[in-house]
Amino acid sequence: MTEFRGAWTAEEVATFLHEATIPIRIATRRSNDSLWPVTVWYRYRDGYFESATHASADLVGLVKRNPAVGFDVSTNQVPYSGVRGTGTASVTPDEGRHVLRDLTERYLGGTDSRLARRLLDDDREEVVIRIDPEEIYSWDYTERMKDVPTQ
Numbered sequence: 001m002t003e004f005r006g007a008w009t010a011e012e013v014a015t016f017l018h019e020a021t022i023p024i025r026i027a028t029r030r031s032n033d034s035l036w037p038v039t040v041w042y043r044y045r046d047g048y049f050e051s052a053t054h055a056s057a058d059l060v061g062l063v064k065r066n067p068a069v070g071f072d073v074s075t076n077q078v079p080y081s082g083v084r085g086t087g088t089a090s091v092t093p094d095e096g097r098h099v100l101r102d103l104t105e106r107y108l109g110g111t112d113s114r115l116a117r118r119l120l121d122d123d124r125e126e127v128v129i130r131i132d133p134e135e136i137y138s139w140d141y142t143e144r145m146k147d148v149p150t151q
Contacts, residue, residue, distance in 0.1 A: 002047060006083075006138035013083055013138050017044035020073060021107055022082075024049060026089070026131070027070035028062040036062060040129070041103040042073070048132050049087075052100035055125040063089040063129055071131060079145035087133040094126040 004010045024042040027035050038059045040051040049071065053059055063069065069089045074082025094100055097120055104116045111120060 002133045003135040004138070005135065007081075007140040008083075008138040010136075013136055014044065014047075016081070016083065016138070017042075017049075017073060020075070020082075022073055022075060023107075024051065025072040026051075026059065026129075027072075028059065028089075029066045029068070030062060031065065038062075041107050043099070043102055043106060048130055050099050051129045051131075052094050052097070052103055052126050053129060055093075055127045059129065060091055060127055063091055069131060071133075078148050078150050079140075079142040081138075081140040081142065083136050083138045085133050085136040087131045087135075089129055089131045092128050092130065094128045097126050099128045100126050 002010070004013060008016065023039045025037050025039050027037045030036045036058075040053060040059070042049045042051045044050075067089045068086070070084070070086050072082065072084040074080060074084070100119060101111065104111050104119060108116050110116065
């Protein structure tokens with residue numbers, strides 16, 4: 001069961017995560033125990049995150065070696081807001097590239113670009129990284145930044 005703390009309710013967190021097309025930053029541990037952040041596309045469904053990546057990506061090996069992760073999804077424009085937390089990650093095949101296709105449509109606006117076609121190529125072996133959050137902390141600096149010019 002995910003523990004929600006901070007500025008938003010669980011429903012408000014879900015709304016933010018569904019509406020934001022900001023990549024998720026996932027912090028993993030390398031074999032020497034140092035931290036390694038990776039940025040990938042995500043979708044948030046039924047209380048968990050899903051990302052897709054190539055099966056040979058370093059992130060896949062890091063998650064398989066140590067499934068404990070930290071994550072952050074936050075805006076880059078004033079006023080800042082977002083969520084961060086911890087969870088457990090797992091890796092499964094992206095059969096039919098359903099997750100990757102959904103992410104391509106979410107972040108690229110469709111599948112009719114050179115990048116989308118390359119990502120969805122039949123020769124690529126894709127996997128899903130699922131993060132089951134243990135805790136999610138939300139913050140919203142809208143009030144404190146109300147007199148700061150937006151960009």
